Amino acid sequence: MIDFSLSPEQKEWVAIAQRFATEVVIPAAERADRIAEADQAFDWQVIREASQRGLRTLSVPKEFGGGGADVLTLAMVGEQIAYGDLGLAVAFDQSWKIMTALSHLTNDEQRKRWIPRVVEDPEFLLGVGATEPLHASDNLLPYDAPGSGMQMSAVRKGDKWILNGTKRYISNGGLAKLYYILARTDQKGMLSASLTGFLVPGDAPGFTVPEIWDKMGQRTVQNGTLVFENVEVPDRDRVGEVGASLPALGRFLLGFGSNIQAGATVLGVAQRAYDVSLQYAFERTQGGKPIIEHQIQQVRLARMAMKLQAARSYLWYAGWNCRQPDFDRKHASLAKIFAAEESVAVVKDAMELWGATGYMKKNPVEKLMRDALSFLHSDGTNDVLSLKAAAFIQQERRESSDARYSRRVADAARGL
Ligand SMILES: Cc1cc2nc3c(=O)[nH]c(=O)nc-3n(C[C@H](O)[C@H](O)[C@H](O)COP(=O)(O)OP(=O)(O)OC[C@H]3O[C@@H](n4cnc5c(N)ncnc54)[C@H](O)[C@@H]3O)c2cc1C
CATH class of the missing domain: 2.40.110.10 (Butyryl-CoA Dehydrogenase, subunit A, domain 2)
Incomplete structure (x- = not known):
C-alpha cells in the first residue's frame, strides 16, 4: 500500500522546523547574506537555537539522546529549514548526514567516545x-x-x-x-x-x-x-x-542520505520561490488585473507546482528506497539531479513571473536563484552523478529468461 501521510513524529519535526525557519532562519539569513566577508557571515546563534529545539542532533541515534531520524524524515525537515535559507540548512544537513554515516561506519568504542560530545556541545557541527x-x-x-x-x-x-x-x-x-x-x-x-x-x-x-x-x-x-x-x-x-573507505563514500552519497538530503534542501529553496511568486501574482496588478488572472501566469504557476511535487515525490521514494535491504542504488543520485534541475527551473520561472522586480536584490527571488544554482555542483556534479547512475543501469542487462525480455527487440537489434 502507498501512503504519503506523515507519521506523528515526522509531523512534529516538520512543524518544529517550519517554526524555526520562520522565527530564526529567515531573519538571520537576511542579515548574513549581505555580509561581504565570507568568513564573517556565519551566525552561531542559529545553531545554538537549533540545539535547544533538538534540530541539530536530529540524526543522532535515540540511544545517545538524539532525534533518531531516518533519511526520509531528514529530507522532509531539511526542506523546511532550507525554505528559510539554504546555507544554514546545509550547516545542519552536513552534520546530519555525516552523523548518519558515522553511526553506521564507526565501531562501538568510537560511537561512545564521539557521539556524546556531539550531543552535549550546542555548537558542535561536522x-x-x-x-x-x-x-x-x-x-x-x-x-x-x-x-x-x-x-x-x-x-x-x-x-x-x-x-x-x-x-x-x-x-x-x-x-x-x-x-x-x-x-x-x-x-x-x-x-x-x-x-x-x-x-x-x-x-x-x-x-x-x-x-x-x-x-x-x-x-x-x-x-x-x-x-x-x-x-x-x-x-x-x-x-x-585500512583501504576500504571508497565504498563507504559511495554509501555516504547513496545509502546514508547525502544525495537525497541535498536534493531536499534545494527543493526548499524552490518551494519558497513558488510561495513568494503566488503571493506576488495575487497582489501585483498589470493589464488592469492581478497577474494571476492572466492565463500565461496561471500556467506558469501550475507547472511550477508540478515540478515541485514531482521532485518531492521522487526524493521521498528515494528516501524510502534506501532503507530497503536490497535498495536500487541509482535512485538517490537521480532524485538529487532531478530536484536540483527542477529547482533551478522553478526559481527561473519565479524570476520571469516577478519581472524586473525579481532581479532586484532587496526582493527575495534574486537570492533564491543564487542559492539554487549551488546544487548543480554540490554533493557531486549532476554530470558525475548521472554517470554513476548510468553505470548502475549498465548492470541491468536482461537475459532471455527474464519476463521483460523481448525476442522481437533482440531480432531488431540484429537487423532482422
Ligand atoms: C557549495 C558546495 C559545497 C561542497 N561541499 C563539499 C564538502 O563538504 N565536501 C567535499 O568533499 N566536497 C564538497 N563539494 C565538492 C563537490 O561535491 C564536487 O565534487 C565538486 O564541486 C566538483 O568540483 P570541481 O569544480 O573541482 O569539478 P571537476 O571535478 O573538476 O569537474 C569539472 C567538470 O568536469 C565534469 N567531469 C568530471 N569528471 C568527469 C568524467 N569522468 N566524465 C565526464 N565529465 C566529468 C564535471 O561534471 C564538471 O562539469 C562542494 C561543492 C560545492 C559547490
Missing part, C-alpha cells in the same frame, strides 16, 4: 572532506589507474597516522568541530583499495583553514580549504578497515 584542488569528481567517479584520484596521504607511524594534504570547498569548513576525512593509505594503488577514513578534530595541531571561499550563493554557511601538515590521528580514530 564536516566531510573528499574534494581536493586537483581531484574532485575523480573521487566520486574513480578511473582505473594506479595512484589516480585524491592525493592526501595518511602514513602509519606506530599507533598513529600522519596526514598531509589539502581539501577544498568543504561545507562547514572552519566551523566543524569534527571532520570525516578521506585520505590515501596507499599512494600507488587503485583508489578503490587505497582510501581510508579518519576522524579529525577541528583543533588538531597542524590543521588549518586558510581560506573561506567567497560564494555566489549559500553565503550563510562557510566552505573552507582544509590544510593538513603532519596532522597526527590516533589509530583509534580510523574509521573502518
Whole structure:
C-alpha cells in the first residue's frame, strides 16, 4: 500500500522546523547574506537555537539522546529549514548526514567516545572532506589507474597516522568541530583499495583553514580549504578497515542520505520561490488585473507546482528506497539531479513571473536563484552523478529468461 501521510513524529519535526525557519532562519539569513566577508557571515546563534529545539542532533541515534531520524524524515525537515535559507540548512544537513554515516561506519568504542560530545556541545557541527584542488569528481567517479584520484596521504607511524594534504570547498569548513576525512593509505594503488577514513578534530595541531571561499550563493554557511601538515590521528580514530573507505563514500552519497538530503534542501529553496511568486501574482496588478488572472501566469504557476511535487515525490521514494535491504542504488543520485534541475527551473520561472522586480536584490527571488544554482555542483556534479547512475543501469542487462525480455527487440537489434 502507498501512503504519503506523515507519521506523528515526522509531523512534529516538520512543524518544529517550519517554526524555526520562520522565527530564526529567515531573519538571520537576511542579515548574513549581505555580509561581504565570507568568513564573517556565519551566525552561531542559529545553531545554538537549533540545539535547544533538538534540530541539530536530529540524526543522532535515540540511544545517545538524539532525534533518531531516518533519511526520509531528514529530507522532509531539511526542506523546511532550507525554505528559510539554504546555507544554514546545509550547516545542519552536513552534520546530519555525516552523523548518519558515522553511526553506521564507526565501531562501538568510537560511537561512545564521539557521539556524546556531539550531543552535549550546542555548537558542535561536522564536516566531510573528499574534494581536493586537483581531484574532485575523480573521487566520486574513480578511473582505473594506479595512484589516480585524491592525493592526501595518511602514513602509519606506530599507533598513529600522519596526514598531509589539502581539501577544498568543504561545507562547514572552519566551523566543524569534527571532520570525516578521506585520505590515501596507499599512494600507488587503485583508489578503490587505497582510501581510508579518519576522524579529525577541528583543533588538531597542524590543521588549518586558510581560506573561506567567497560564494555566489549559500553565503550563510562557510566552505573552507582544509590544510593538513603532519596532522597526527590516533589509530583509534580510523574509521573502518585500512583501504576500504571508497565504498563507504559511495554509501555516504547513496545509502546514508547525502544525495537525497541535498536534493531536499534545494527543493526548499524552490518551494519558497513558488510561495513568494503566488503571493506576488495575487497582489501585483498589470493589464488592469492581478497577474494571476492572466492565463500565461496561471500556467506558469501550475507547472511550477508540478515540478515541485514531482521532485518531492521522487526524493521521498528515494528516501524510502534506501532503507530497503536490497535498495536500487541509482535512485538517490537521480532524485538529487532531478530536484536540483527542477529547482533551478522553478526559481527561473519565479524570476520571469516577478519581472524586473525579481532581479532586484532587496526582493527575495534574486537570492533564491543564487542559492539554487549551488546544487548543480554540490554533493557531486549532476554530470558525475548521472554517470554513476548510468553505470548502475549498465548492470541491468536482461537475459532471455527474464519476463521483460523481448525476442522481437533482440531480432531488431540484429537487423532482422
Ligand atoms: C557549495 C558546495 C559545497 C561542497 N561541499 C563539499 C564538502 O563538504 N565536501 C567535499 O568533499 N566536497 C564538497 N563539494 C565538492 C563537490 O561535491 C564536487 O565534487 C565538486 O564541486 C566538483 O568540483 P570541481 O569544480 O573541482 O569539478 P571537476 O571535478 O573538476 O569537474 C569539472 C567538470 O568536469 C565534469 N567531469 C568530471 N569528471 C568527469 C568524467 N569522468 N566524465 C565526464 N565529465 C566529468 C564535471 O561534471 C564538471 O562539469 C562542494 C561543492 C560545492 C559547490
